[in-house]
Amino acid sequence: MNEHDFTLADTQCRALPSGALFLPAHGLLCVSDLHLGKSDRIARRSGVMLPPYEVRQTLEKLQSDVHAISPKMVICIGDSFDDLQAIDSLHDDMRLLLTGLQAGREWIWIEGNHDPGPVDLGGTHLAELTVGTLCFRHIATAQSGEVSGHYHPKHRVTGRSRPAFIYDKARVVLPAYGAYTGGLSSDAPVLDQLFDKNAIAVLTGHKAVATPLRKFPQRAS
Template sequence: MGILKPERIGLDDFADQPVSICGKSFLAHKSGALYWPAERALIVADLHLEKGSAFAAHGQMLPPYDTRETLMKLAAMIDHYNPETVIALGDSLHDPDGAARMDQSDVESLHMLQEDRDWIWITGNHDPKIDRMLAGYVLPEIVVEGIALRHEPRPGTVTHEIAGHFHPAARLVMRGTSLRRPCFVGNGLRLVMPAFGAYTGGLNILDLAFEPLFGLDGLAVWMLGHEGLYPVAPRLLRDD
């Protein structure tokens, strides 16, 4: 009789994790994107396109490739999930003039990504207006199947919400080694997404800014890694 061996687990098995929000099923990806299979919708938050050029204008020189890197990352997610709709949850541009600074090749790349699908820009505090040259629909927020998609989470015990804005990050300390990475954070009723952009920092989810949103009851955290997306027990979290 042959010996039954466990199926080999590949790194791709950890690329995304199932996430439930008010009974709706999503897939959170290690890139920071969120896919909604029932709606064939890809959701991203806080692209902050042209952050590098904005900093350069104020004398802080950063490599001017953040927009291209972010669009390439987004293209990979579109290729992976083939969504019918892409929804960007605000702060897609680092400032209202960001579109005017975009290289023409980057604008053309964006338009290619938009072909044959709906594209929705949710406005944020960094981009209250979206230039028409970026095409797509522009809305302050949108409700899909009872789930509100907006940039900034509403304060208090709100449910049925997916938002960005805070750039959540988690920090662990294990065996004397500290690890700090962007993360998804939720409680089954609402979700705050990590920033998707190349030049974006993160706010520790133990910061007081998150307390009005979740407290610590039923908190669920998924930490972005280079090889996968990993659930983290809240008891392991450490502040900065």
């Protein structure tokens, strides 16, 4: 089995190797920080040209997850686009791909710090959303039972760092799903203060691999 199952606020969750989160009981697939159009934004603001393949790579990965799972609902929890201009620069074939992914299911865009405005690409745009016992938002707060992103966590094991989920009994922070996204080390103070001493990191890749977030936990929960 390539996924990692865990329970958050009495809800069964499944961390997928791709970096997506699946809630079987709700038929819900959640992804964070696609940052579509990042190469376009960098070119506009700095003149640095990057290979323009990140949108296709990210959406084709999402397409693979959607086809494999056939979710009833997809929630993109913020920073789906690198900025609002990136939405306008999407090529027609990528818009068509998105339209196909949305067909026959509920699609929710949660606002992030990069894309706070309305998204004219189908679906519903919200600040946050509660489904069952879980609240989906872009940036973690003190609320228990929340699913968030924003920090692009990465965890290092045996010298190699990979995008990772981090979760404990109160919350889960998803890795960045986008192809051109960087990452924040899992031991960064802003992440450390979010999680208790028993937190788990789930590395993404060919297989979702769970490991303790802290090798020698010192801080009380």
